[in-house]
Amino acid sequence: MSRSQNRLDELRSRLDEINLQLLNLMSKRGAVVKEIGEIKKKQGVQKFDPVREREMLEQLVQHNTGPFDDETIRHLFKQIFKASLELQQDDHKKTLLVSRKDHPQDTVVMVGDEPIGNHRKAVVAGPCSVESEEQVRKVAESLKRQGLRLLRGGAFKPRTSPYDFQGLGEEGLRILRRVADEFDLKVVSEIVNPADMELAVQYVDVIQIGARNMQNFELLKAAGSVRTPVFLKRGMSATVEELLFAAEYIVSRGNRQVILCERGIRTYEKWTRNTLDISAVPLLKQESHLPVFVDISHSTGRRDILLPVAKAALAAGADGIMVEVHPEPSVALSDAHQQIDIDQFETLIADLRGTGLLSESDPASVASSGR
Numbered sequence: 001m002s003r004s005q006n007r008l009d010e011l012r013s014r015l016d017e018i019n020l021q022l023l024n025l026m027s028k029r030g031a032v033v034k035e036i037g038e039i040k041k042k043q044g045v046q047k048f049d050p051v052r053e054r055e056m057l058e059q060l061v062q063h064n065t066g067p068f069d070d071e072t073i074r075h076l077f078k079q080i081f082k083a084s085l086e087l088q089q090d091d092h093k094k095t096l097l098v099s100r101k102d103h104p105q106d107t108v109v110m111v112g113d114e115p116i117g118n119h120r121k122a123v124v125a126g127p128c129s130v131e132s133e134e135q136v137r138k139v140a141e142s143l144k145r146q147g148l149r150l151l152r153g154g155a156f157k158p159r160t161s162p163y164d165f166q167g168l169g170e171e172g173l174r175i176l177r178r179v180a181d182e183f184d185l186k187v188v189s190e191i192v193n194p195a196d197m198e199l200a201v202q203y204v205d206v207i208q209i210g211a212r213n214m215q216n217f218e219l220l221k222a223a224g225s226v227r228t229p230v231f232l233k234r235g236m237s238a239t240v241e242e243l244l245f246a247a248e249y250i251v252s253r254g255n256r257q258v259i260l261c262e263r264g265i266r267t268y269e270k271w272t273r274n275t276l277d278i279s280a281v282p283l284l285k286q287e288s289h290l291p292v293f294v295d296i297s298h299s300t301g302r303r304d305i306l307l308p309v310a311k312a313a314l315a316a317g318a319d320g321i322m323v324e325v326h327p328e329p330s331v332a333l334s335d336a337h338q339q340i341d342i343d344q345f346e347t348l349i350a351d352l353r354g355t356g357l358l359s360e361s362d363p364a365s366v367a368s369s370g371r
Contacts, residue, residue, distance in 0.1 A: 026080075030087055037088035047088045053081055097251045098244050098258070103289045109229050109257045111186050111205050114149055116229075116259060117291030121358050122320030124188065124231075124293065125345060126152030128335040130172035133179065138327040140183045142342045146349055147360070150186045150205075151176065152322065154334070156196070173203035180205075188231055194222035201228045211235045211263055211298075214246050224253025233261045233295065240280050244288055259291045260284055261322065262313075264299030273301025273338065276309060281316040295322040301338045307351055314357040323348065 040047055060077055061070045068076070096102060109116040116122055126139050130153040140151055155172030168175070173189060180187045188206035191197060192213055200207055206229045213219050214235035223230045230250055234243045247258050262281060264274025276299035284292045294313035296306050310321050326332045329339040340348070352358035 029080075030084065033084040033087055040088075048085055053078075056081070096244065096248050097256070098247045098288045098290055100287060100289050105289060107256065107258075107289045107291065109259055109291055111150065111188075111229055114186060117319045121314055121318075122150070122293075123148065123349065123352075123358070124150065124152050124295075124320060124322035125325050127154070127326045127332070128297075128324045128339060129154045129333050130168055130175050130189075131333055133175045135327055136175055136179045137182075138342065139325050140179045140185055142325070142346060143185060144183045146346065148349075149184065150188065151180055152188050152208075152324075155189050156192045170199065173200070177203045191223075192216075192219070194218045197222040197226060201226055204228065206231050206259070209233065209246075211238075214238055214243065217249060220246055220249035221253055224250040224255045227255055227257070229257035229259065230255060231259045231261060231293070233263045234265070234280070236264070236266045236274060238265070240277075240283050240287075243280075243284070247288070247290060259293060259319075260288065261293040261295055262299070262318075263295035263322075272299070272305075274299050276300060276313075278312055278316050281313065281318050285317045291319040292317070293320045293322055294318045297322065297324040297335070297338050303338065303340050303344065306340065307348060310348065310352060311355060311357060314352070 037047055057074055057077060060073055064070055064073050106117055108118045114122075125143060125148065127135060130136055136151075136153055139153075143149070143151060153172070153176050155168055155170070155176065176187045176189060179185070186205040187203065188208050189200070189204045190208040190210050191200045191204075192210070194216075197207070197219075207223055207226070208231040209216070209219060209223060211233045212235070214233060215238070232243070232247055232250065234240075235246075238246075243260060247260060250258050262277060262284070264272070264276045267275040269275050276294070276296075278294075281292055281294060284290075294309075294316075296309045296313060300306065300309055306323065310323070313321050323345065324335060324339040325342060325345040326336075326339040327342060329336055329341055332339055349358065353360060
């Protein structure tokens with residue numbers, strides 16, 4: 001073996017030793033970073049500190065003796081800092097109460113005596129807005145005929161335009177409660193104001209928090225302070241992670257009865273009202289132990305594709321679907337274009353049961369308002 005080859009082997013051996021030393025130092029650095037992250041978490045401060053990062057980079061550059069130039073040093077250590085921040089975030093993610101890592105078993109949310117998330121597919125059905133007692137009663141009669149027990153309807157309506165119908169308020173809740181009691185149904189309706197939470201629990205069996213309020217943190221805290229189940233919709237521009245953090249606000253306050261709902265996100269597509277992120281269903285089921293629903297009405301805004309979208313949602317692992325039903329959609333005061341009539345609704349349920357995705361024993365659940 002030549003002298004040069006011996007020297008090469010010697011240098012490679014030294015390089016291997018240095019690599020292991022660097023790995024050991026990186027592991028030690030990671031342990032310190034995680035400890036810092038825990039302290040910051042307790043203090044409630046941001047994990048990323050740009051001032052601190054700049055100070056560390058300046059110190060490293062000042063002590064740089066080569067052969068790497070200063071820009072290379074900055075680049076290398078910025079990557080280390082980025083990985084360290086991600087390590088803090090990953091560690092925080094593992095501690096989330098909504099995470100499957102914290103609670104491996106599926107959570108079953110009890111809506112009265114109706115279990116949600118126990119491998120029985122459910123259907124959320126009812127009008128977008130409560131308009132009259134007669135309107136709600138016609139939908140309730142259909143649910144009762146099909147052996148379904150959970151009714152949706154909006155009493156408080158957060159609308160994009162301030163001139164659109166805003167709902168009947170407490171009178172709408174009274175109507176829902178009277179009709180639900182008459183037909184032995186459960187009620188879900190959207191609450192938009194934290195101050196109305198105490199009022200809501202007198203009337204509803206499930207509190208819905210709509211897409212426009214997914215990051216209304218005071219509302220989330222108020223929902224976490226009661227023990228009524230919560231139906232939480234994903235915001236129209238929210239990530240899956242942001243939805244889980246919103247749920248964490250509720251669960252961290254003591255209310256573990258939370259149902260997640262994918263309802264479509266805003267994209268450049270114009271042929272549907274929103275774009276259904278069907279991948280969110282298996283992602284949420286993998287990352288969280290909470291039940292997951294899909295709103296097939298708001299995600300598409302189209303009656304003509306509800307059946308295949310519902311099939312896709314259930315096949316992807318959703319615990320249930322939500323659909324808007326109105327006796328006369330053409331005269332509905334909100335979302336007239338996307339609600340289906342009672343005959344169409346009953347056909348939808350029959351078709352889903354015909355495929356085996358929805359069995360005869362499955363409840364069709366939940367009342368809810370809005371988006």
